[in-house]
Amino acid sequence: MNTKLNYTGSSLLIVLSGPSGAGKGTLKNLYMQEHKQNTYFSVSATTRAPRAGEIDGVDYIFVNRARFEEMKEQNEFLEYALVHGEYYATPRKNAFDELNKGNDVIFDIDVQGGLNIKKQCPEAIMIFIAPPDMDTLEHRLRKRGTETEERIIRRLKNAQGELEHIPDYDYVILNDSLEDAYKKLNSIITAEKCRSSKVALSK
Amino acid sequence: MNTKLNYTGSSLLIVLSGPSGAGKGTLKNLYMQEHKQNTYFSVSATTRAPRAGEIDGVDYIFVNRARFEEMKEQNEFLEYALVHGEYYATPRKNAFDELNKGNDVIFDIDVQGGLNIKKQCPEAIMIFIAPPDMDTLEHRLRKRGTETEERIIRRLKNAQGELEHIPDYDYVILNDSLEDAYKKLNSIITAEKCRSSKVALSK
Numbered sequence: 132m133n134t135k136l137n138y139t140g141s142s143l144l145i146v147l148s149g150p151s152g153a154g155k156g157t158l159k160n161l162y163m164q165e166h167k168q169n170t171y172f173s174v175s176a177t178t179r180a181p182r183a184g185e186i187d188g189v190d191y192i193f194v195n196r197a198r199f200e201e202m203k204e205q206n207e208f209l210e211y212a213l214v215h216g217e218y219y220a221t222p223r224k225n226a227f228d229e230l231n232k233g234n235d236v237i238f239d240i241d242v243q244g245g246l247n248i249k250k251q252c253p254e255a256i257m258i259f260i261a262p263p264d265m266d267t268l269e270h271r272l273r274k275r276g277t278e279t280e281e282r283i284i285r286r287l288k289n290a291q292g293e294l295e296h297i298p299d300y301d302y303v304i305l306n307d308s309l310e311d312a313y314k315k316l317n318s319i320i321t322a323e324k325c326r327s328s329k330v331a332l333s334k
Numbered sequence: 335m336n337t338k339l340n341y342t343g344s345s346l347l348i349v350l351s352g353p354s355g356a357g358k359g360t361l362k363n364l365y366m367q368e369h370k371q372n373t374y375f376s377v378s379a380t381t382r383a384p385r386a387g388e389i390d391g392v393d394y395i396f397v398n399r400a401r402f403e404e405m406k407e408q409n410e411f412l413e414y415a416l417v418h419g420e421y422y423a424t425p426r427k428n429a430f431d432e433l434n435k436g437n438d439v440i441f442d443i444d445v446q447g448g449l450n451i452k453k454q455c456p457e458a459i460m461i462f463i464a465p466p467d468m469d470t471l472e473h474r475l476r477k478r479g480t481e482t483e484e485r486i487i488r489r490l491k492n493a494q495g496e497l498e499h500i501p502d503y504d505y506v507i508l509n510d511s512l513e514d515a516y517k518k519l520n521s522i523i524t525a526e527k528c529r530s531s532k533v534a535l536s537k
Contacts, residue, residue, distance in 0.1 A: 259530065261533075297530050297533065298530055298531075299530075300530050301529070301530060302525065302528040302529060302530060303528060303529075303530045303533045304528055305533070314524070315524060315525075315528050317521070318520070318521035318522075318524035318525045318528075319521075319524075319525040319528060321517070321518060321521035321522075321525075322505065322518075322521045322522040322524075322525035322526070323525070325505040325506060325507055325518050325521075325522060326504070326505060326506075327462065327500050327501055327502075327503050327504060327505060327506045328501075330464075330500065330506045330508070
């Protein structure tokens with residue numbers, strides 16, 4: 132009569148993805164503020180120039196093309212993708228070290244990169260952050276004030292194609308209200324920790 | 335550029351299951367208090383005697399054996415099961431009427447009945463409410479003060495077998511703190527409403 136239920140505490144690999152301007156960075160920052168003690172944010176490497184306020188090693192690892200090629204050749208990336216004409220990549224080592232320590236790992240990544248991670252790690256929780264509509268997305272990209280007109284147009288064009296990939300994701304959060312979207316993100320991660328596969332019977 | 339994302343609002347069929355004394359009834363009552371405007375609680379029919387405070391038509395539809403057999407023959411039940419020597423059944427019509435209206439339907443049902451519903455409705459969200467351990471379960475059953483010693487022993491014996499069915503459920507909530515367990519229940523249902531299959535692209 133001493134059956135006991137134990138939470139196995141398996142760590143989660145969480146992919147936050149969606150078009151530029153959908154708000155995945157803001158949601159990730161909110162989440163990390165609240166859960167930093169057991170969650171690691173996987174910092175991507177990129178060849179794109181830093182935006183105002185972005186810090187090397189915190190927001191991205193900013194590298195030039197030559198260094199990027201070197202890291203790629205040394206198999207340091209879990210995946211990489213060419214997005215809006217710049218390279219983005221996910222460093223392999225830190226993410227797996229943190230998962231093995233029992234921490235969750237969160238990726239803030241474009242749709243192409245997210246799908247690449249899913250291929251490498253089928254157990255990834257795939258969350259698509261979607262803008263309520265294309266007009267709102269355009270408004271948000273313009274408000275950033277960090278993008279050239281050419282880049283804004285390219286990002287809007289890409290967004291259309293990215294939305295078609297929603298069925299490849301497990302969840303979609305319509306980011307029309309930040310408070311509501313954040314509540315949904317927390318709910319999804321809480322729910323995934325209640326999966327029956329995460330609870331073991333011990334006798 | 336007028337792609338719009340719509341929540342299709344598909345209603346959920348939610349099965350709350352677990353051993354007697356695990357707290358599924360309490361969790362269901364809390365959930366219904368907060369979500370009654372869009373959730374229907376499927377009232378089961380049973381041949382067992384009402385406990386103190388239980389109201390016919392609210393907690394259960396209490397029927398005698400003859401009436402139960404009659405309803406069964408008229409195909410009024412989605413499923414029925416013999417549990418602890420008494421019949422329990424899920425009336426078919428009301429649940430499907432509510433789902434068709436766009437409401438969620440919640441079932442508070444023993445493990446055997448829950449698995450029967452899953453067979454009939456594979457889209458059901460299967461949630462197992464588990465006691466933290468068997469001593470706690472026994473303590474809760476005794477505290478109820480509504481059961482004979484024979485029934486308590488039968489329920490504890492059944493609980494062992496019921497716990498073996500956790501892998502057949504999607505989620506398990508360890509009910510060691512009611513507040514925490516209720517938060518998890520809400521999170522699971524919120525997350526299920528974010529499933530990508532519940533969001534449609536309209537153009």
